[in-house]
Amino acid sequence: MHISVNVDGVTYADEVEPRLLLVHYLRERLGKTGTVVGCDTGNCGACTVHLDGHSIKSCSLFAVQANGREITTIEGLARDGKLHxxxxxxxxxxxxxxxxxxxxxxxxxxxxxxxxxxxxxxxxxxxxxxxxxxxxxxxxxxxxxxxxxxxMKPGAGPEIEQRTPHAVGGE
The missing domain is CATH 1.10.150.120 ([2Fe-2S]-binding domain)
Incomplete structure (x- = not known):
């Protein structure tokens, strides 16, 4: 299947197997090895990334489910040489x-x-x-x-975007 995803500000278009997990796509195809494979069952959270600004466990999502979406990994947090x-x-x-x-x-x-x-x-x-x-x-x-x-409080440094709370905490 063909997917197009924006990962850490870069758009990628790829052909992927429908059963390829997002964590494996990020690590093996894109080299985003900061996203860690832990338990492969969604229990440990080591593979947590942001999908459209909300945290998800990337071992519990197929890469095709991220088609057209924005993903941020740990590698995408630092800006202009400064840590988040x-x-x-x-x-x-x-x-x-x-x-x-x-x-x-x-x-x-x-x-x-x-x-x-x-x-x-x-x-x-x-x-x-x-x-x-x-x-x-x-x-x-x-x-x-x-x-x-x-x-992250206003005036403490670079502004971090706040958002409306969501109902699904961390899943």
Missing amino acids: PVQQAFHSNHALQCGFCTPGMIMQAIDLLADEPDPDDETVRKGLEGNLCRCTGYQNIVRAVQDAAQR
Whole structure:
């Protein structure tokens, strides 16, 4: 099947097998290896990307289902050589150990902050519950998301687009 997708600001047109998962298309065809293959069942969240501005688990979507849509991967977040505020907050707050879950956590955190720009600990933990980390115990991740919320407030730096909350949190 023929698809056309915009990934990280670049339009790609390809022929794909109908059963090709989006995560494999991104990694194998486009070289977007920051999108990690974790569980292949949608349980761990390592493969989280944004589809039309909302987080999805790319192992649970066929590439053909993304036809005509806009995808943002972890590689597409930095602008003009500067990390996205969430990436910078994860770095500054040591919110990673092995780093395997980090791209998915960051993508989900951005989606969470678009819906809830000033989350408390419980809101962060609930908003990230579909993304698993086997190393950290989550405290630094929660701290990083809250730090990112402060970095993203108007006047704190480059403006980040806010959007209307959606009903499907992280799925």
